Amino acid sequence: MATRKKSTRTKAAPRKTTRKSAGQASKSAAQKRASDVARRSQALDKVTVKLIQETATDVQRTIHKHKKPDLSFPIRSLSNVSYSQERGYFEIGKQKKSRTLTVNTVKNFAQTLRMMGLSKNLVETNDFATKRDAYYQSKNWEEAKFDEQPESDTVMDDIEAMFSIQGVSREQLRFVPDESYNGSVAGQLIVLDPDRETGEVERIDCTRFGSGAYSIPSSVEQLSFETDARFILAIETGGIFQRLQSHKFWRTAGCILVSMGGVPARACRRFIRKLSDDCKLPVYAFVDCDPYGISNIYRTLKVGSGNAAHLSQFFCVPQARFLGVTPNDIREYDLPTHPLQDVDVKRAKDALKNDPFFKSQKPWQKAINDLLKMGVRAEQQALAKWGLNYVIEEYLPRKLGNTSKFLP
């Protein structure tokens, strides 16, 4: 047993290939991939530091010329956000606000520069800071310290937005989210994660966690992947994820399970996006059939959110498709339902009327209107009416046999 386990540790493809050769091949491929990632991320670090330095140098040069320096940031409000159907996500527009150094703005100006300095320092020491970390760090910035965290959050958001225009993500600035839960993963995937000090690559085999799972870290930029899975299944509830994981659904279906735990956190969305991009895997969302599941969870996963549009290019998963539970499933599987509440109806109507994503998608308009007409909602676990493992034995296999029917 131990020997078998050791050999499976070193390969990505337990199902399809013979053990030894797969192990050797994938190990060297893994090392190559990991060193590619390391090289790419070093190059990105250089770009990031260079951009920060250039921005700061511009300010300094202007001051030396006895002129008033300014910094300009994309406006982060819904009026400056549009949905790009071609790219598949919310994009920030061209409107900018300019902040000129004056007597009134001097503190905020200094804080912005200190915050950029913190980012540069984090890149150079290979460390990271959350919004809260940054706020408390500032308590040692003397006159430039922030009085309240919302102030420092705004400055950080502005800097993120400013650099996002040049394709630099918040993770490259080493700003990471404060969330406690970034999602769990199980299935046919090996995650490669280089140690932040030694660079030695950890190979994390997501088939080997028993009934537990891999918990996604707050930053995933340094990760690379090996997999022979055929798709990623992004799941709303812990209950369904645990059932699929405990029964090793990923083995029979050849997939990777991700538990989002409701609306997916940023790191969770970035993980799914990166995994899907890097390994060319389709992403199927499996959530409750209600306006929250559709227009909050799925929409956020797929196109991002309007009020953080400067991050969508990195965080959304435009390739995601909707497996279920669909309004049609409620009828077809005769599922137990709950009546739609006022808040559900409001949310659905709002999606139809105001959401640029749903407004651009006919099949979704039909589905949401269907749901409103039926006046009910159904949870994923409603499938348990037909047996606790009906979801594994019947529902998912049937659905996955016809992926072209998935909602966009």
Add this chain to the structure above:
Amino acid sequence: MATRKKSTRTKAAPRKTTRKSAGQASKSAAQKRASDVARRSQALDKVTVKLIQETATDVQRTIHKHKKPDLSFPIRSLSNVSYSQERGYFEIGKQKKSRTLTVNTVKNFAQTLRMMGLSKNLVETNDFATKRDAYYQSKNWEEAKFDEQPESDTVMDDIEAMFSIQGVSREQLRFVPDESYNGSVAGQLIVLDPDRETGEVERIDCTRFGSGAYSIPSSVEQLSFETDARFILAIETGGIFQRLQSHKFWRTAGCILVSMGGVPARACRRFIRKLSDDCKLPVYAFVDCDPYGISNIYRTLKVGSGNAAHLSQFFCVPQARFLGVTPNDIREYDLPTHPLQDVDVKRAKDALKNDPFFKSQKPWQKAINDLLKMGVRAEQQALAKWGLNYVIEEYLPRKLGNTSKFLP
């Protein structure tokens, strides 16, 4: 590198022992431990099924005698809960409610028996159900189906309470929580988890997750552990956990890190309790210094919660002690603070006046009164004022050098 990694996979004690012998010794010890766990859990399964059968047979026998059968359940209200200082947790009292089979109670009576039948079936098929699963399952119980989930939740709680009197936990009944997040683990720990079908034991090395972590499953009864850690550090926020994990604090401190993500979910508390019991490890809690951190997060971890007292004997961690952040730390480390809000003051006063745990602990009364006098609260991450890694380099080592000073 690969060779070293393989050898570390098979040992529990990377710090203290030589590699090969430790690997061999721990592997056979691990197998023994895992088969002990398997034997114990089979024995428990037999007890569970026997108890269910006896209860049901009693009912049947009474009916055959043309008498009215009844079932009696401990009353699950705060009036029937007491804090046992000796055992260190909330205990359910001796008051019971009896449910006799009559025309009025027949549906509920039948539902209770069907729910017990579901539990027996789950044990026999080695499966599990969440509350939501059970509710939807009932939709196929014809006349005995539940109309709303709160009804089935109550019946499940009653059954749990009834069997808890005989030392059977809800996990032994195969009822598992619906929570999406049960906490993450990193550090000097190998988790042994037998496959639910083959019994083959997965060895999950929590030093090997890179910047990620091990995500705790919803039921942990089947797990056993190998570790040479000196203590468990239970952490409130994802931000601090990620910092400690990314900087491998567990290696220098010789410990196991658990991210609770706020008030710990049941599976998280059960995991910490079981790990601490099985491996004789002290548990130190590291949370925000505010009434929520103290009287919600820490109190729930240590003594359980009043309204689920029938579960406390399995879920609470009476051996937990409070590392910080303490009111005294706010002064000693000159931490940035926020003013206490009304809700904080109310919570603190409520703890002093009504909570049997705090009422029995003088040092806590002093600490909470201190906090009220200071009128402020401080977050764990406030330590970042002195540098992002001050928590790792200064605060925790200094605190851990004097564990006898920890609050009880």
